Each structure stands twice: as C-alpha cells, then as structure tokens.
Amino acid sequence: MDISEVRNRIVATADELYNAKGIQAVGMDELRSAAGVSLKKLYGEFPSKSSIVMAVLEHRHQSWTQGLDATVQQAGTPRERLLAIFDYLAGWFCQDSFRGCGFINSFAELGAISPDVAEYARKHKESFQEYVARLAGEAGAPKYLAPQLAILAEGAQTTAAIAGTSDAAGQARQAAEVLIDAALTSN
Missing domain, CATH: 1.10.10.60 (Homeodomain-like)
Structure with a gap:
C-alpha cells in the first residue's frame, strides 16, 4: 500500500x-x-490532529465542489442550473450519512479555538457564494439574487440536519424558483 x-x-x-x-x-x-x-x-x-482535521476539510470541500458541479452541469438552461443546486442538496439530504454541513459543524465545534478551521470554513462558504454568483450571472440575474440563493441553501442544510428529513431541499427549491423568476423578470 x-x-x-x-x-x-x-x-x-x-x-x-x-x-x-x-x-x-x-x-x-x-x-x-x-x-x-x-x-x-x-x-x-x-x-497532529489539527492537520488531519484540515485534510478532512479539504476532502469535504473537494467532494462538495465536484458533486455540486456535476449536478449543476447536467441541467440545461442557466435557470435550471441555479435550481440544480437544490436538487444536489435533496440527494445529499437523503444519504444515511447526512449530519448537516461539515463546515458548519466544524466551525461550531472548533471555530472558537481553531483559527485555521474557522478560516477554512469561511473560505468554503465564500467559494460557494462565488459559485452561485457565477451561475446567477450566467442566467442574467441581478447581483442580489446570488446571496439570497446561497442563504436558502445554507438554511436548507441546517434545517434538514435538525429536522432529520430531506423536505427542506424541496421547500428551498420552491422558494428559489420564486426568487429567480422575480429577479429575471425585474431585470
């Protein structure tokens, strides 16, 4: 080996x-x-244990980024790509191993005592917001849409973890449809 x-x-x-x-x-x-x-x-x-934790966070970031992008790239239109974010969440929330966002959990557990964990969690969330902003830009949406969709996705993750069901992904997707349609028609 x-x-x-x-x-x-x-x-x-x-x-x-x-x-x-x-x-x-x-x-x-x-x-x-x-x-x-x-x-x-x-x-x-x-x-050290902290070096393992950082390697795990890097692994989680790569898995999240690759999985999300693979789902998004299967969608046809720019609007459908934005909604595919929530389709990815729905699939993730149904997995037996789903316990919420590993970055939120790591930040909650170690953020106050580990500046490296806190910084990595912030960078991960920032990269997600940038990804959503790119997708929103490709859809021709105003800049305010991306942070709204990112907040919906983050809230869905937390809600699904606490509720123990995948319902939050569908509910967030429905809300995203309303936000996307309003943003695209007002633009």
Whole structure:
C-alpha cells in the first residue's frame, strides 16, 4: 500500500468518524484503529490532529465542489442550473450519512479555538457564494439574487440536519424558483 493510499484511507476514515461523532469525540487511537494503521504511520502522515482535521476539510470541500458541479452541469438552461443546486442538496439530504454541513459543524465545534478551521470554513462558504454568483450571472440575474440563493441553501442544510428529513431541499427549491423568476423578470 503506497503512502497516498494510506493517507487517503486515514482522511476518509476521519471524515466518517468526525461526521458521525464530532471531531473532539474521536481520539487518535480510535482513528488509528478504524483506519487500520499503526499510530506511528498515522503520525507519520499527519503530525497532529489539527492537520488531519484540515485534510478532512479539504476532502469535504473537494467532494462538495465536484458533486455540486456535476449536478449543476447536467441541467440545461442557466435557470435550471441555479435550481440544480437544490436538487444536489435533496440527494445529499437523503444519504444515511447526512449530519448537516461539515463546515458548519466544524466551525461550531472548533471555530472558537481553531483559527485555521474557522478560516477554512469561511473560505468554503465564500467559494460557494462565488459559485452561485457565477451561475446567477450566467442566467442574467441581478447581483442580489446570488446571496439570497446561497442563504436558502445554507438554511436548507441546517434545517434538514435538525429536522432529520430531506423536505427542506424541496421547500428551498420552491422558494428559489420564486426568487429567480422575480429577479429575471425585474431585470
């Protein structure tokens, strides 16, 4: 097994454990055991728990970005691409492993004590807002639409996590349709 394979397994295992239990609840020994690596190998790949947390956040960012973009790119029109954001959320919310946004959860758990986690969570959210702004621009929508849609998506994530149902994605999609149509006709 090569180093990148070990590293990827550790990150994937940490992501699953952190998502299920929370970051602070998972110790290095539990992670080592679940990943099937020695403590020496674990620390050889990641010198600290915070370095694993940052690698998990990077992994989550890449997964989110790739998954979202793949769904959006399947949509036909610029309006449909904006709505596809909420279709992606609907699929995500139905997954058994869905526990809410990993960035919101990480920020809530560690943001006050880890400036790196807080900064990464902010950058992730900023990149999502920029993505929505690009899609809104391609649709010919006014600039105010993108932050409104981003807030809807963020609220849907939190609502779905707390309610334990995927209903929030459909409700947010319906609200997005109203906002998009109003913005496009007023423009």
